[in-house]
Amino acid sequence: MIFEILIYPGFVFLVLASMIYYGILRKVAARMQSRIGPPIWQPILDFIKLVGKEDLNPEQAKAGFTFWPFIAITSVLIAGLLTPIAGIVPLSFTGDIVVLIYFLAFGSLAVYLSGFSSSNPYGVVGSMRGLIQMIGYEFPFIVSILVPVVAAGILSPFLINTLQVHYGWFGFTFPFAAIAYFVSILAKVEVPPFHTPGAHQEIVSGYSTEYTGTRLAMIELAHMIKLFVLISLGIALFFGGSADILMFIVKSLVLLFIITLARVLVARFRIDQILKFTWFFGFVALIDLVRVVLIL
Amino acid sequence: MVFRRFGERIVCYARRKSPWVLHLDTGGCNGCAIETFAVLTPRYDIERFGGLSKANPRHSDVLIISGAVTKKIESRLGRIYDQTPEPKVVLAVGSCAISKGVFHDSYNISGPLDRIMPVDVYVPGCPPKPEAILQGLIKALDVWREKYRI
Ligand code: SF4
Numbered sequence: 001m002i003f004e005i006l007i008y009p010g011f012v013f014l015v016l017a018s019m020i021y022y023g024i025l026r027k028v029a030a031r032m033q034s035r036i037g038p039p040i041w042q043p044i045l046d047f048i049k050l051v052g053k054e055d056l057n058p059e060q061a062k063a064g065f066t067f068w069p070f071i072a073i074t075s076v077l078i079a080g081l082l083t084p085i086a087g088i089v090p091l092s093f094t095g096d097i098v099v100l101i102y103f104l105a106f107g108s109l110a111v112y113l114s115g116f117s118s119s120n121p122y123g124v125v126g127s128m129r130g131l132i133q134m135i136g137y138e139f140p141f142i143v144s145i146l147v148p149v150v151a152a153g154i155l156s157p158f159l160i161n162t163l164q165v166h167y168g169w170f171g172f173t174f175p176f177a178a179i180a181y182f183v184s185i186l187a188k189v190e191v192p193p194f195h196t197p198g199a200h201q202e203i204v205s206g207y208s209t210e211y212t213g214t215r216l217a218m219i220e221l222a223h224m225i226k227l228f229v230l231i232s233l234g235i236a237l238f239f240g241g242s243a244d245i246l247m248f249i250v251k252s253l254v255l256l257f258i259i260t261l262a263r264v265l266v267a268r269f270r271i272d273q274i275l276k277f278t279w280f281f282g283f284v285a286l287i288d289l290v291r292v293v294l295i296l
Numbered sequence: 297m298v299f300r301r302f303g304e305r306i307v308c309y310a311r312r313k314s315p316w317v318l319h320l321d322t323g324g325c326n327g328c329a330i331e332t333f334a335v336l337t338p339r340y341d342i343e344r345f346g347g348l349s350k351a352n353p354r355h356s357d358v359l360i361i362s363g364a365v366t367k368k369i370e371s372r373l374g375r376i377y378d379q380t381p382e383p384k385v386v387l388a389v390g391s392c393a394i395s396k397g398v399f400h401d402s403y404n405i406s407g408p409l410d411r412i413m414p415v416d417v418y419v420p421g422c423p424p425k426p427e428a429i430l431q432g433l434i435k436a437l438d439v440w441r442e443k444y445r446i
Pocket residue numbers: 323324325326327328329362363364389390391392393397398421422423424
């Protein structure tokens with residue numbers, strides 16, 4: 001139990017694996033753009049470097065400036081503990097998928113609140129964009145998660161994972177929900193076409209503009225862990241589950257490759273286009289939800 | 297004590313492997329700026345050294361400054377230098393930044409860059425080739441190790 005929470009698949013594994021996954025994403029994206037690209041452990045080096053840097057505090061920053069990034073990383077780590085990874089889930093209780101949804105949402109919210117508390121105009125605009133985007137993507141995310149939950153009649157991602165290992169993929173039974181879930185992964189981790197909150201060409205670095213040193217490292221790490229957790233939750237809910245580590249790695253790398261394709265290929269949406277797009281997929285997922293409710 | 301030294305070693309290694317770059321053009325004819333942009337393109341790809349181009353002084357470790365320093369930008373330049381967290385290195389790119397270059401008699405130029413902020417690496421040329429700027433960047437990482445030697 002303690003080993004599962006702290007080492008595998010708990011904190012240490014989550015942090016290291018999500019950094020390596022992000023490094024793979026950067027490497028593959030670089031190869032797609034015919035560059036050589038960084039080594040796949042680059043995010044680890046970035047993290048160590050950022051932790052060793054000076055922390056600057058702007059004069060007008062609000063009190064929350066110092067602690068929101070840490071709250072963000074704590075909540076995504078707890079979300080990671082509630083997610084089944086390779087058939088193991090460190091923390092499990094009845095109804096944990098609801099808690100999981102809340103912790104994931106709160107991880108994003110804490111990052112945006114850190115942008116607000118920095119009092120930088122670019123940070124505030126980035127956070128506002130992030131919150132508007134949140135109105136968009138939470139709808140397809142929750143509706144698509146509800147589909148396998150209602151179909152299986154259980155509120156536990158671990159049991160849904162086991163169910164899929166024995167009885168086949170929910171992604172084939174409910175393709176619309178799976179697609180909507182995938183779109184909401186893209187929107188939740190702000191990969192293109194949804195990278196409006198941190199758009200480099202428009203608002204300097206969005207919510208993380210004022211952040212330096214350790215707190216910037218925490219914001220970036222929260223981002224990477226969120227990507228990893230969402231991928232493993234997707235495998236547990238739609239893409240056939242994972243009974244062992246090999247299956248998990250293969251499936252998650254395929255999902256990561258598709259996310260990388262999206263990151264390289266598409267341009268940025270405007271805010272109103274994001275809302276239209278994500279709500280469209282929300283209604284698409286609703287088709288499956290209605291189907292599931294009518295059949296059962 | 298041993299652990300502390302070991303940790304500092306690791307941080308020092310990581311610093312040299314992930315230089316995030318801020319490019320700032322302070323005036324001049326823009327020739328150096330265009331050559332510096334060439335360094336950031338896929339052809340010369342600083343990401344293979346772990347570098348990223350950041351449009352934000354707070355996230356960056358290496359300041360690449362090109363062009364003659366005009367009177368208007370002098371105070372802003374100081375502010376950008378202060379906003380960059382320690383440890384940082386400064387690269388002066390092009391003869392304008394090093395010694396005012398062809399603008400030496402101009403009425404609105406306020407002096408070579410090293411009168412305004414400490415410069416670690418000079419990349420001469422008018423404009424220098426992208427390869428030279430890249431070499432200057434790599435050199436800056438070595439200077440960095442010397443400067444913060446443990
Ligand atoms: S050094 Fe030459 S190329 Fe560079 S900004 Fe000055 S005049 Fe232009």
